[in-house]
Amino acid sequence: MVCDYFKDKIGTLVSCVTLAASCLLPLTIHAQDHSNATGQLKQSFTQMVEKELANWQRQAGLDAIKHTIDVHLPSGAANLQQCPNALVISSGARLPFGNVQRRVTCESLGWSLFIRARVDVTANVPVANRPLARGEHISASDIELQWLKLTPADRDLITQKSQLIGHQVSHKLRRFRAIKTSQVTNPQWINIGDRVIIEAKMNGFYANMPGEALESGGEGATIRVRNLSSGKIIHVYPTAKGRVKTLF
Known part of the structure; x- marks a missing residue:
């Protein structure tokens, strides 16, 4: 009788523990799915930005750049299940640094959202080591390389000393500032009446x-x-x- 009594109690306890575990298990798996979706979004977005930065660096003719990427996910991303296929990320028309925003879509599950990132880029670019006025000719002693933090406004950036030396200033160059192609021109060798x-x-x-x-x-x-x-x-x-x- 005593043995049967304890056997019934132990059986009831095991059943309760099993039931509790079965109730918690789906929640644990569900939360893990959400965590995977968040990680998938951050990883895919970071890889996309790094690819765009590499393409821009090659087109700009820069030997090396330094960058940081800080991805910000909307709160709703925590409720998404991991996409079983590769995420589709829209392309952008602006430079891939500064405040970057793209639409990310999971076509198989039918969800999409906008993701933002703060992308900071520094590059070793030629700068004027003294103010240069319009009309001045640029010599090698006027130029040096410096690491500068770039902004989205730094489009059509001059990245090589050879693009400056021997040329003429068309718009004033400030000291230690990034230089755009529109600020210099080919040297004016001949003037009317010469x-x-x-x-x-x-x-x-x-x-x-x-x-x-x-x-x-x-x-x-x-x-x-x-x-x-x-x-x-x-x-x-x-x-x-x-x-x-x-x-x-």
Whole structure:
């Protein structure tokens, strides 16, 4: 009788423990699914940003950059189940740093949401080590490399010293600031009224003669000059300060 009594009590206790465990198990698995979905979102979004940064770095011609990515998920992400397929992330038209936002979709489960991230980028770029005014020619001593934190406004960034040295300032350059391509131009070698040397080369023939510039121009430009020997007006292209070549 005593044994049967304790056997019944122990059986009841085991049943209760089993029932409690069975009730808690689905909740544990469910919470784990939500945690996996959150991790999947952060990992996929981070990989997307890193890929876009690598593409931008290559296009910009930068040897190296440093970056941090801080992903912020909306509160509703905690209620999502992990997507069994790869997440679909929309592309962006802006630079992949600063405040980045993309739509992320799980097509198989039919959910989507917007995810934001704060992406900070620093790059080793050429800067002016002194203020340079419009019209100044840039020399090697005017430029040095510095690590700068970039902003989404730093589009069309100059990333190599060779893009600056020998060129002319078209918009004032501030000291130790990132430089855009719109702030510099090809050097203005010839101005209207300048006396120039006209060089002519063709089939081993070479000659030079004096001329007068009727237009201003620099590297890559075509200008008109008057040949002071013959009085003819010809089209030439500047090759250096005070020197032009004929267009044969």
